[in-house]
Amino acid sequence: MGIVFGVGAxxxxxxxxxxxxxxxxxxxxxxxxxxxxxxQLELTGDRKDEAAQSFSRGxxxxxxxxxxxxxxxxxxxxxxxxxxxxVRKGARQGVAKVVGTTPQYAEITSFDxxxxxxxxxxxxxxxxRVAVIGSEVADELFGFQDPVGQSVRxxxxxxxxxxxxEAKAIREGEGATVIKVRNxxxxxxxxxxxxxxxxxxxxxxxxxxxxxxxVPESDDLYPTSAAIxxxxxxxxxxxxxxxxxxxEELLAQARRTQRLFTIVMGSIAGxxxxxxxxxxxxIMLANVSERTREIGIRRAIGATRRDILxxxxxxxxxxxxxxxxxxxxxxxxxxAVITAYAKWKTAFSMSSVIIAVGTSVTIGLIFGLFPxxxxxxxxxxxxxxxx
Amino acid sequence: xLIHIEDLTRTYQMGSSEVRALRGVDLDIDTGxxxxxxxxxxxxxxxxMHLLGCLDRPTRGRYLLAGTxxxxxEDVPLSKIxxxxxxxxxxxxxxxxxxxxxxxxxxxxxxxxxxxxxRRERALRILDRVGLADKTQHRPxxxxxxxxxxxxxxxxxxVEPPLVLADEPTGNLDSSTxxxxxxxxxxxxxxxxxxxLVTHSSEVADRANRIIEMHDGxxxxxxxxxxxxxxxxxx
Numbered sequence: 001m002g003i004v005f006g007v008g009a010x011x012x013x014x015x016x017x018x019x020x021x022x023x024x025x026x027x028x029x030x031x032x033x034x035x036x037x038x039x040q041l042e043l044t045g046d047r048k049d050e051a052a053q054s055f056s057r058g059x060x061x062x063x064x065x066x067x068x069x070x071x072x073x074x075x076x077x078x079x080x081x082x083x084x085x086x087v088r089k090g091a092r093q094g095v096a097k098v099v100g101t102t103p104q105y106a107e108i109t110s111f112d113x114x115x116x117x118x119x120x121x122x123x124x125x126x127x128x129r130v131a132v133i134g135s136e137v138a139d140e141l142f143g144f145q146d147p148v149g150q151s152v153r154x155x156x157x158x159x160x161x162x163x164x165x166e167a168k169a170i171r172e173g174e175g176a177t178v179i180k181v182r183n184x185x186x187x188x189x190x191x192x193x194x195x196x197x198x199x200x201x202x203x204x205x206x207x208x209x210x211x212x213x214x215v216p217e218s219d220d221l222y223p224t225s226a227a228i229x230x231x232x233x234x235x236x237x238x239x240x241x242x243x244x245x246x247x248e249e250l251l252a253q254a255r256r257t258q259r260l261f262t263i264v265m266g267s268i269a270g271x272x273x274x275x276x277x278x279x280x281x282x283i284m285l286a287n288v289s290e291r292t293r294e295i296g297i298r299r300a301i302g303a304t305r306r307d308i309l310x311x312x313x314x315x316x317x318x319x320x321x322x323x324x325x326x327x328x329x330x331x332x333x334x335x336a337v338i339t340a341y342a343k344w345k346t347a348f349s350m351s352s353v354i355i356a357v358g359t360s361v362t363i364g365l366i367f368g369l370f371p372x373x374x375x376x377x378x379x380x381x382x383x384x385x386x387x
Numbered sequence: 388x389l390i391h392i393e394d395l396t397r398t399y400q401m402g403s404s405e406v407r408a409l410r411g412v413d414l415d416i417d418t419g420x421x422x423x424x425x426x427x428x429x430x431x432x433x434x435x436m437h438l439l440g441c442l443d444r445p446t447r448g449r450y451l452l453a454g455t456x457x458x459x460x461e462d463v464p465l466s467k468i469x470x471x472x473x474x475x476x477x478x479x480x481x482x483x484x485x486x487x488x489x490x491x492x493x494x495x496x497x498x499x500x501x502x503x504x505x506r507r508e509r510a511l512r513i514l515d516r517v518g519l520a521d522k523t524q525h526r527p528x529x530x531x532x533x534x535x536x537x538x539x540x541x542x543x544x545x546v547e548p549p550l551v552l553a554d555e556p557t558g559n560l561d562s563s564t565x566x567x568x569x570x571x572x573x574x575x576x577x578x579x580x581x582x583x584l585v586t587h588s589s590e591v592a593d594r595a596n597r598i599i600e601m602h603d604g605x606x607x608x609x610x611x612x613x614x615x616x617x618x619x620x621x622x
Contacts, residue, residue, distance in 0.1 A: 297481045300442055301495040301542065302470020304463050380442045384481070 034218055035108060036225050037245040038063075038211040038232070047240070056239035060206040061196060063232055064102075067211060070231055075224065078105035080210040081192050083199045085155040087133075089141035096137045096188045098154055100195025100208075108214040111184065116148040116163030123162075123191040127198075131159040135167035136185040152188070157198055159190060221246050273359065276323070277367035284316050284371035295375050296383025309376040316368025317361055324360030328353060388451075389550065389581050390416040390439060395448035397434050408434040410604040411448065416583070418549065421576040423592040424585045426601035432585050433554065435601065439583065440552045441469050453549070470499045474543030478555035480535040482527040482542075488514065489523040492542045499546060513541040517571060533564035540571055544580070551575060553584045557591060569594055 040059040064079035071077065081100035086093055105111075106118045113132060123130050131152060138147045147161045167185055196205045215224050225244045232242055288295070295308055303311075397409040409431045416422060426432045437443040438450065441457055450458045457468060475481075482491050492510040501509075514520055517537040527535055536556060543551055553572070557565030569591065576582050584595060592598050600608040 293481070294483055297483065298494070298498075299466070300440070300469060300475045300481075302466050302498045304466040304498075306463075307466075307498060381437050384442075384477070 034215050034221065035247060036213040036215065036221065036228065037247065038067075038213065038228060039243045039245060040207070040209050041241050041243045043241055050239065054237035054239040056236035056241055057204055057206070058236075059208050059211065059232075059242050060204065061192060061208055062206060063235060064208065064211045066231060066235055067213065067228060071213070071224065071227065074216040075220075076104040076108050076214040078102045078108050078212045079192050079208040080105070080212055081195050081208040083154075083190070083195050085199060087137065087141070087188055088153040089150075092141050094137050094140045094186075096134070096186050097182065098188045098190060098195070098199075100190050100192035100199075102192055104214075105189065105212060108212045109184075111168065112166055113163040114166040115146070116161070118163055119189060119191055124193045127194045128191060129157055129159045129194060129198075130162045130191065132163040132165060132189040133161055134165045134185040134187045136183070137188055138164045154188070154190065155199060165189075273363055277363045280316060280320065280363070281367040281370060283319075284312065284368055285374065287315075288312065288371050288375040291375075292378060292383045292386040295378050296380050296386065299378075299380035300384065305376040308378075309372045312372035312375045313365065313368050316372065317364035320360040320364030320368075321357070324356055327360075328356050331356070388415055389418040389420075389453055390414065391449075391451040392439070393449045395435075395438060395450060396446050397438060397443065398446045407604050409438065409445070412604075412606055414599070414606065414609075416581065418581055419576075419579050420597055421572075421582045421595045422584070422597040422599055423595035424583060424599045424601060425587070425589075425592050426607070429603075430601040431604040432601045434604075436552055436554055436583065436585050439550075440473050440475060441465050466498075470495055471546055472548050472550060474546070474548040474551040476536070476539050476543050476551065476553040476556045478558040480527070480532070480539045480559070482535055482538055484527055487524050487526055488519065488530070488538050491527070491538055492545050495542060495546055501546075509545055510541070513545045514538075517541045531564075532560050533567060536560060536564075536568050537571070540568070540575075544575065548580075550581045550583070553582065555586055556584065557586075557588070565591075 038059065061079050061081070064077055067075075068077040078101050083098035083100055085098050087096040087098060088094070101119070102124060103119045103121060106113070112118070114135070116132070118132055119130065122128070131154065133141075133147060133152070141147070141152065142150065147164055149161065151158045151160050153159070165185070165187070192208070199205075213224065213228065215221055225246050229244050232244075233240070236242070298308060298311075392412060392414045394411045394413065395409055396407075396411050398405055398407050400406075412431075412435065424432045424435060434443070438445055441452075441460075445458050448458065449456060452468065452472065455468075457465065460468070469475075483494065486494070489507075489510055492514060493506045496506040496509065511520070511523065514523055517540060519534060519537055519541065522530065522534065527538070530538065536559075540556075551572075556572070557568055560568060572582055572584070573594065582595075584591065586592055598608075598610045599606060
């Protein structure tokens, strides 16, 4: 039983670990591994009062411009302003997120148009009413028609569709445990300046939810994020109402967590296997005892010590393999249950199966050796007399 | 001379005291003899049989089996001798319960490395000879005592060994069944197999043509089929 549990624990733990690792990698790839996200922090309580006293306006479009001016030229900076508005085409209303941003955004997020074009500086300069829609929005509002050149209604205004974004594979928000990402296929991008000018009923129109930054080399990540923090603290009069996130860091953190998890679970599994192994050994010792007579008979008809040793060793390994097979089934079953309830993603990993089988066999050999030797070393005469 | 032993001795420790199970026995047994070894419990007859059957090693002395000294052989060659040159039949049959009749008879041949078809063929032939051709798939628990002993005999002779050792083979059987078993031994003897039989029963002993009586670890009396215990063979 211990073997079953031990192997099962190993399998499920490795599956969870594998799933988390894969997911983290995907999420980070989505955000870009050389990217920094500066996010608006929602403050509460004392912190909020402090920030108010500093007259900080929170994260704003001006901050984005500041960063663009002050960071080195190789850096790409794009503000991300969410606009609370619906998107319609005729009678159809789409589920979409309207995002005001700049041309750099496409490059920062490695997210390009499949049709038409993305935003340009001209669009921003002239506060143009142009939109680039996500693939799912295009499907929803336009079906098989080509959206480029047509218009959509955002809020009280008509916007001209100038481009359609490529389709990206996304894991929906509820499955993500590491980094939450919205479904960008449902985004509609408009010039941030148009967003500021035309959708300005919510508090400060210049407020942005995020600023996305891309650095050319991963070595620049930490120095740049430090620089950003300094610049913004200064601009915000030391109010800490923003957060500078380096996804790389999150990934490293996720990896560290997974490693820790693996070690802990591994230890538990190891102990379970040890217990199981000792159990097997005791069972086999009792088995050998019960079959003492039989061993004597076999020796009498010509079995060598080695024949007896192998016989019992193989029997032990077989038992362990069966336990291991059950453990594998149990482990995958457990992983599937966890996926269903906790919504953690788990992934099947071939290496875990190999390790499980190998472990079973090894445990069988190690803990079976002692009983098998006992059996082999029995004196045939004594064994035959045994009742 | 099939069996030649000189000064064969077996002593072992029982707690703090030393037990002399066999004290320097000299014995010659020729090929084709049918000898009965008799004596009370503790006379050393079982010890002698175990030593002759290569199940045990002597503390001292020599044992030549068909001219080969076996007293100092290693486990592997000794096991080979037990496998190919000696067949055992025990009082309590000693069949393996989890295997059926056919598998039991094949077992020595499995250890001897005999290929599967030859094994099967020999086993079936032997079982037919002892009259159990129709019960090859039965388990020992489904057989009567006499049938079990037949299976045991079949197992012992499947490899056609020159020497068969039997320890009280009819001890657990009623007289009529015992009689049919003894007939099998007679058959075997007629075919040239050397048979050594350990027994309490004088009736059984009388079936043999030589009686060796043990007492207290030594040979007390030997009717000597081809010579007495002090003789050196003879016609």
